[in-house]
Amino acid sequence: MRDGVTVDNDELLSDVENIVDRGNESYEHFNFLPYAVLIQRDGKVIFANTELRKLLHCNDGSILGKSVVSLLQLERDSEISNSIGEPFGVVEGEYKIKDFASNIFDVDIKCNIKQINSCWYEFFVLRDITFEKKRYNDAIVKAEKYKNILEKLIESKELYKKLINMLPDGISIHDGNTYFFVSESYARMLGYDNPKDLVGKRLEEVLGKENQELKKQRVESLLSEDKMFLRGEYKFLTRQGISKHFESTSLRFLNNNNLNILSSIRDITDKKRVKESRLLLERAIEDDKLKTEFFSNMSHELRTPLNILLSSLQLISMYTDTNEDVNIPSIRKYTSIMRQNCYRLLRLINNLLDITKIDSGFYTLNMRNYDIVKIVEDITLSVAEYIKEKGIEIIFDTDIEEKILGFDADKIERVILNLLSNAVKFTKSSGKIEVSIQALVDCVYITVRDTGSGIPKDKLNNIFDRFMQVDKSLSKRSEGTGIGLALVKSLVDMHGGSITVESEYGEYTQFNIILPAKVLAVEDESDLCPAPINNDLDDKRVERMSIEFSDIYV
Known part of the structure; x- marks a missing residue:
């Protein structure tokens, strides 16, 4: 290689001959050549330039006086020996040689014989072709391998096609919108006799309407990021209009510089029914x-x-x-x-x-505009003395003095009494119950919190289920059928509100009620009870409290 360009050995030998023709027998000019030069006279090496010494990892003392045959340990020693002294029969070719560091590599040798002053000189130019030969051999190996692979792919095209059609999963290739290829099993699952009937169809034509948005999101995500979507459930419509459940896995791949999606589907309709x-x-x-x-x-x-x-x-x-x-x-x-x-x-x-x-739809609310703060406060005060007798502290707190909204006062009273009754049941003496009201932008937030036994985490999600009881042991502290909280939730839901629970077992329980802060127009108020409710601590409220607290014993 000269200045980064590969030079043929014939050109290198020509350079050597030009130097020789100039009649300079000091041979020092050969040190300026960027390739290895070796000169032999009468069967002995008389000169090796700098590049030759680098190539063989040696010095002059290791080279001079030796023959090229012994120095390079060439396989065709006899041919080179026979060529000495003759102006013809130049030996050229590729050889494996060993340098003085015991490294074996390939060289291309060019040789020329010239008579100078009645002496025959042999000029050798050596070029390291190890890398070129390896690259050439690798290229041949790769070409052979590619050829074999190509032949096998061509030979097994029909086999692969049969294999795809034999798979229990249906295979399709599409761009997220249109089918390019579908296997026979894919077409069969969707009620088509011929896979070609699906090729060219849009995915929306076979995908259930409820999965259109999900498909769009997944396709966009798949085309923007190289990943595989694990099995997800979809509904497909067969050619006969029957809705069937499928599991689908998809991944993207590049084909002719276009991103395509390979999807496999598995019919899980029967599995789904069994499940x-x-x-x-x-x-x-x-x-x-x-x-x-x-x-x-x-x-x-x-x-x-x-x-x-x-x-x-x-x-x-x-x-x-x-x-x-x-x-x-x-x-x-x-x-x-x-x-x-x-x-x-x-x-x-x-x-x-x-x-x-x-459950029957015959339960109605007597909706009127009341002060929710006064209602909740009066209910809390009505049971305060009873709760204090149990050795339990009760606190009422509000951030507003008055908040008018439309609700059924009797039903909300029943809700609060039920929550207070539960709090008393599960709170030991020296415990605390807190009732608070907070006005938000478009709703009222009511909480009932106790420092009682709490609710186990595995029961929290089912606490409002009908017939649900947290404590089913024979030694439970209070009685109940498990329908009180279910009724509470139903009453809150009928008001357009919501109720949730927070609890740490052994620490506390807190019920959170949210009621919409909506004031009723006069024409929307119920006619069932035109007179305003009496919020004083009268016999009626005492009786209601007695009924709600009837399953608590001293």
């Missing part, structure tokens, strides 16, 4: 279990107050029938117990009737 059937079965079993537990609890709920009522009546009979002096305090004690258990039965019956009415 849905299994879920329905599991749900039916769970519902049946809940119903069984509900009726078991219901039997207990009905039997317990009835037993207490009967026992109390027997004791009162004993006092009134056998004793002339009636023990009034004892009678009052047992009549109080009877009243509480009557309230329990009434609460149970009311809840059952109301939940049934809601």
Whole structure:
């Protein structure tokens, strides 16, 4: 290579001959040549230029006086030996030689013989062709390999086609909009007899309407980023108009400088049906279990107050029938117990009737404009003394003095009383219950928080489900059928609001109610109860409180 350009050995030899023709026998000019030069006279090396010494990793003392044959250890020693002294029979060709560092490499040797001053000189030009030969050999190997691969691909084209058609998954190639190729199994899954009937069709023609937006998002994402979409579920419409479920996997690839998408689909319609059937079965079993537990609890709920009522009546009979002096305090004690258990039965019956009415669509709200702050505050105050007797601190807090909005006061009162009743049930003595109201832009935010036993995380998502009970143990602290919170949620939902719960087991529970801050027009107010509700602590509210708190014992 001369100045970065590969030079043929014939050109190099020509340069050497020009120097020789000038009659300069010092040969120092050869040191300025950018290639290896070796001069031999009478079978012995008399000169090696700088490039030759670099090539062989040696010095003059290692070279001078030796023969080219022994120096280079050429395979065709006899040919070179026979050529000495003759102006013809120049030996040329490619050889493997070993340098003085024991490295073996390929060289191309050009040789010329000249007679100077009655002496025959042999001029050798050596060029390292190791890299060129390796590159050439690699090119040949690659060409052979490519040729073999090409032949195999051509030979196995039909085999690959058959293999694709034999796959259980359907294969298609498209650009996100139009099909370019579909396998026989793909066409068969979609009810087509010939794959060509799908080629050229748009994906929207076979994809369910509910998946159009999902397909668009995934195609855009796939074409913008080199990744694979793992199996996702889609609905396809067959040629017969039947909706079927498929799992699909897609990846992009480059073909003729165009991005295409390869997709595979698998029919999971039957699998989906089996899964849905299994879920329905599991749900039916769970519902049946809940119903069984509900009726078991219901039997207990009905039997317990009835037993207490009967026992109390027997004791009162004993006092009134056998004793002339009636023990009034004892009678009052047992009549109080009877009243509480009557309230329990009434609460149970009311809840059952109301939940049934809601399910049937016959439950209506008496919507009027009230001050929500006063309603919630009065309800809290109405149970404050009772809660304090339990050794529990109760706090009411508000950031507004008044907020008028449309709601059913009786139903909201029932919601708050139910949440307070739950808070008392699960809060030990020395605990705390907080009720707060906060006015937001378009809604009112009500919270009821207690420092009670909390709700396990696995029960939080189901706390508002019908018949759901957090504590199902025989030693539970309070009674219940599991429909109170379900009724609360239904009442809040009917107001267009929402209720959520936060809890840390063993630490606290907080119920959050959001009601829309909408004031009703006069014509929208209900005619069921035109007179404003009495918010004083009257007998009616005391009775409601007694009913809601009837399943709590001292």
